Amino acid sequence: MDKFYLVPLLGLLIATHVVAGHMVCNNIGIPEELESLEIEENEVELSEIPSWKSQRGGKVLVNVDSFSAVGDGVSDDTQAFQKAWDVACSTPKSVFFVPQGRSYLVSATKFKGPCADKLTIQIDGTIVAPDEPKNWDPKFERVWLEFSKLDKAVFQGDGVIDGSGSKWWAESCKKNKSNPCRGAPTALTIDLSTAIRVKGLTIQNSQQMHFVISRCEAVRINGVKVSAPGDSPNTDGIHISESTNVVIQDTKIGTGDDCISIVNASSIIKMNRIYCGPGHGISIGSLGKDNSTGIVTKVILDTAVLKETTNGVRIKTWQGGSGYVRGVRFQNVKMDDVSNPIIIDQFYCDSPTSCQNQTSAVKVSEIIYRNISGTTKSAKAIKFDCSDSVPCSNLVLSNVDLEKQDGTVEAYCHSARGFGEGVVHPAADCLTSSDKSDELAESIAEDIRHTEL
Numbered sequence: 001m002d003k004f005y006l007v008p009l010l011g012l013l014i015a016t017h018v019v020a021g022h023m024v025c026n027n028i029g030i031p032e033e034l035e036s037l038e039i040e041e042n043e044v045e046l047s048e049i050p051s052w053k054s055q056r057g058g059k060v061l062v063n064v065d066s067f068s069a070v071g072d073g074v075s076d077d078t079q080a081f082q083k084a085w086d087v088a089c090s091t092p093k094s095v096f097f098v099p100q101g102r103s104y105l106v107s108a109t110k111f112k113g114p115c116a117d118k119l120t121i122q123i124d125g126t127i128v129a130p131d132e133p134k135n136w137d138p139k140f141e142r143v144w145l146e147f148s149k150l151d152k153a154v155f156q157g158d159g160v161i162d163g164s165g166s167k168w169w170a171e172s173c174k175k176n177k178s179n180p181c182r183g184a185p186t187a188l189t190i191d192l193s194t195a196i197r198v199k200g201l202t203i204q205n206s207q208q209m210h211f212v213i214s215r216c217e218a219v220r221i222n223g224v225k226v227s228a229p230g231d232s233p234n235t236d237g238i239h240i241s242e243s244t245n246v247v248i249q250d251t252k253i254g255t256g257d258d259c260i261s262i263v264n265a266s267s268i269i270k271m272n273r274i275y276c277g278p279g280h281g282i283s284i285g286s287l288g289k290d291n292s293t294g295i296v297t298k299v300i301l302d303t304a305v306l307k308e309t310t311n312g313v314r315i316k317t318w319q320g321g322s323g324y325v326r327g328v329r330f331q332n333v334k335m336d337d338v339s340n341p342i343i344i345d346q347f348y349c350d351s352p353t354s355c356q357n358q359t360s361a362v363k364v365s366e367i368i369y370r371n372i373s374g375t376t377k378s379a380k381a382i383k384f385d386c387s388d389s390v391p392c393s394n395l396v397l398s399n400v401d402l403e404k405q406d407g408t409v410e411a412y413c414h415s416a417r418g419f420g421e422g423v424v425h426p427a428a429d430c431l432t433s434s435d436k437s438d439e440l441a442e443s444i445a446e447d448i449r450h451t452e453l
């Protein structure tokens with residue numbers, strides 16, 4: 001371990017900031033734990049799975065066509081998929097195979113594990129959903145393709161998962177206030193699974209969210225593309241819930257809602273090289289709806305481009321919630337004409353009826369924004385709108401430079417504590433720095449003694 005070993009995270013954050021002012025140590029005002037939070041590809045226990053095409057390693061090909069799938073985009077191939085799944089799942093080293101060049105119409109289906117060892121799901125063709133909400137089986141209200149209870153499985157291929165969502169969008173209450181507000185299916189769900197890899201694949205035009213990872217542990221997503229029109233309602237790209245140790249890399253997402261959203265009970269989430277737009281940005285939350293508890297910790301976004309999104313990096317919580325968001329690093333982000341590049345919104349209210357202010361709130365602390373630059377559409381390039389009763393604390397802005405094409409930019413703070421270091425434009429003088437000056441003065445002194453800076 002290094003010299004920071006004994007230093008409490010919070011104390012270090014403050015102490016190093018104070019010291020950095022004197023020592024010009026640019027890199028140091030960041031909590032060490034967060035700084036060193038790296039999640040490497042190879043941390044997941046996944047044995048090297050050879051491509052089925054090589055036919056080495058004794059792979060068993062389970063082609064949906066062998067189960068009478070038609071693949072003309074019109075015939076119902078649900079049963080063929082289900083039968084192929086049953087065989088693939090019960091056969092060690094099998095490849096559930098959807099061949100390229102065809103389009104398979106598949107209704108809502110649950111692909112259940114546990115399965116035999118070393119399952120590969122190879123999707124090279126297109127899987128399309130029936131497009132008529134009226135005919136959707138109400139038993140599958142919120143899912144289209146759901147995989148559950150898998151361990152060490154690989155999803156890969158150049159194929160497309162297409163939710164045919166346009167009629168669902170038209171029926172959304174977001175599109176037409178006279179429609180009832182109800183949920184629509186998620187195109188691809190991976191639930192209750194461990195050590196999962198997803199490579200390639202395009203997920204598009206989902207009925208609602210595109211790709212949900214729920215109750216999972218150790219997930220690696222690489223080179224996935226997600227796309228839907230910018231005005232399609234609630235079509236989040238990748239949604240992570242109750243999951244830990246998730247890495248999303250080299251992923252391009254453009255939808256009508258959050259490109260990535262991370263909600264309750266999620267921790268150790270890393271997003272690397274993300275392109276987002278159109279969409280609502282990269283979000284933690286929403287959390288705390290209906291007085292619920294929301295906890296999200298240890299999240300890193302590193303290297304991202306957000307283009308013409310309504311938000312950049314966002315934390316959103318409802319009034320009345322509890323729990324906390326703690327230990328988040330957003331870094332190396334380029335904003336291109338983004339409406340709210342940096343935003344914490346603790347008055348989030350995505351409801352047809354208005355929301356009341358309450359005293360309880362999800363506590364937001366230890367959030368670092370580092371090397372974030374580009375252009376903002378709104379004047380308030382930095383907006384920290386925190387709960388009156390539960391202020392945000394330890395917000396750190398480090399080398400942030402946001403410009404507006406025609407006009408000046410400003411930072412807005414409400415009940416937000418923290419500080420800036422290096423270049424911070426617009427200047428975030430509105431952050432109150434009581435964290436470092438008052439209540440923690442003692443621990444700062446203590447930490448300086450321990451850090452040997």
Ligand SMILES: *[C@@H]1O[C@H](CO)[C@@H](O)[C@H](O)[C@H]1NC(C)=O
Pocket residue numbers: 176177178179
């Ligand atoms: C909204 O829905 C109502 C009832 O279904 C319909 O009569 C109306 O034409 C719709 N409005 C728009 C703008 O589509």
Ligand SMILES: *[C@@H]1O[C@H](CO)[C@@H](O)[C@H](O)[C@H]1NC(C)=O
Pocket residue numbers: 242264265292293294295
């Ligand atoms: C948040 O996650 C915890 C732990 O998994 C769970 O007990 C709780 O019900 C979740 N809250 C909500 C609102 O889903």
Ligand SMILES: *[C@@H]1O[C@H](CO)[C@@H](O)[C@H](O)[C@H]1NC(C)=O
Pocket residue numbers: 290291320358
């Ligand atoms: C949340 O708690 C507040 C304050 O106790 C209460 O007024 C409100 O009805 C609760 N809301 C829900 C959805 O339970």
Ligand SMILES: *[C@@H]1O[C@H](CO)[C@@H](O)[C@H](O)[C@H]1NC(C)=O
Pocket residue numbers: 303304331332333334371372373
């Ligand atoms: C800052 O972020 C940009 C991406 O927006 C990246 O190209 C650049 O290398 C970063 N600078 C440093 C010092 O890491």
Ligand SMILES: *[C@@H]1O[C@H](CO)[C@@H](O)[C@H](O)[C@H]1NC(C)=O
Pocket residue numbers: 347355356357388414
């Ligand atoms: C809630 O509190 C915020 C901040 O104090 C205030 O700006 C807003 O008007 C309040 N909203 C309601 C509905 O009272």
